[in-house]
Amino acid sequence: MPLTMNNKTPHWRRREPLTQRLIWLAYFLAVLVFLLCWKVVSDNTIWEFLTDAHIQAASLIGRMVPPQWSITGSLLLPLWDTINIATVGTALGVMIAFPLAFLAARNTSPHPTLRAVALAVIVSSRSINALIWAILLVTIVGPGLLAGMIAIALRSIGFVGKLLYEAIEEIHVTPVEAVTSTGAGRMQILNYAVLPQIMPAFAGITVYRWDINIRESTVLGLVGAGGIGLQMNAAINNLAWAQVSMVFVLIFATVILSEWVSAKVRHAVI
């Protein structure tokens, strides 16, 4: 107990003195690293730009308010495209991630080599942002919705795959043993003992990723992969900030709505 006697009155502290010192040392080192990193950032910053930052900010906000409501009609079709990119992209990603998760889970993987390959695919997909996939795909399949959909799908594989294989590794073994003892084959075990246990998690993960993908797909247009980002990019290049803020309003509404839908569905299935 970190209890010391101080002039015959007991004095209580939360931690042992040595633990407390080690924690302080860790904080001290973190501050040191922070200052070093800050120096690198500061050296690469042109501080002269900041002297008028508040004027820039005020003028930017001044030009953004009020949003140009009249262009709403012309933004609805791109918004529909954005939702399609997210939805179809999620569906494609999930279709690939689903078998991959079974290969990557320790308890269902057919072979350690296959497991290592599946894990490598999952990590690569997770490490690379959808926007980078989109830049690549625009140079490969050309600008448009298709590039956006594939980019979203490629990024979703890792996310869904990782969460799903963790869910598979956490299943109860009792149903698996019960089904195995009936003489069921490998696929039958997966179908009747594993699948029912992970279905709620699977539905939850899919909807959660869909919600994230709506957010991600709003910016894919910046690199030419379709959707409302194209209109945003055009408005930014024209310095038409009132139109940019109108796009922001629509994105805000869509994201709030998709978050609400996703929360409802997750409550229903879990």
Add this chain to the structure above:
Amino acid sequence: MTDSSLVASHRIAAAKNGQWRPLPVISNAALRWGLNAAVLVYLVLVYFSVDINWARVAQGMDRGLAFMASFFTPDFITRGGEIAVGLRESLTMTFVATVLGIALAIPVGLGAAKNIAPVPVYYFCRAIIALSRTFQEIIIAILFVAMFGFGPLAGVMTLAFATVGFMAKLLAEDIEDAQRDPMEAVRATGAGWWQWINYAVQPQVMPRLIGLSLYRLDINFRESAIIGIVGAGGIGATLNTSINRYDYDTSAAVLLVIIGIVLCSEYLSGYVRKWTA
């Protein structure tokens, strides 16, 4: 007989004939078929709104193959200088932004927890969280670059802003789920507000906060690889340039470096989480 017991007796009779089938996921038949029909209609609608230029896709295929092949021949040397500079900037930006973001997220997270914050503060903090979480990092980066000029400072501000929403939301949820008994016990000793937070709330949320901080560090590094595209510093600019020049060997090198660092940070955070939990 009720509907469900009728269905059950039918199912038992079928099973006795060796025709057992698992229960459908959605028990309401109308809802089940309605959803199937809705998905079908949606797919048709999507099919007509996406027009795919198959000629262009076929043309790009060899480019795609060239890109995949370049993963086996990554070129770290030719643009080694640019990669090193971009990487250093990305890593420093990530660390500074994560620290600043968490420092700001803690007060916002405390304010956004229903069980410890007064109502006006609660709504104010929740508004900050919603604003920060809605917009993709790139959008924030565009605005900050317009305000603060090109360079890593705009990137740091962007990542810190995004970190606030993420961390504050999860921290607030964790505080709301915290056990009430220690909180009441500490309050009963006559502790002040700070002592109450420090001795009753903080120990309950600390392990999760450390885990989330490491996770956010990882996310921020991945995001720092893209905000360079709009001029906010980091390795994204190098990557974007190399892709636009069709210099796929360099792009593959940059991507491999990113994957390697994410992999390392994942192992590290697993280790730290085991150690702090």
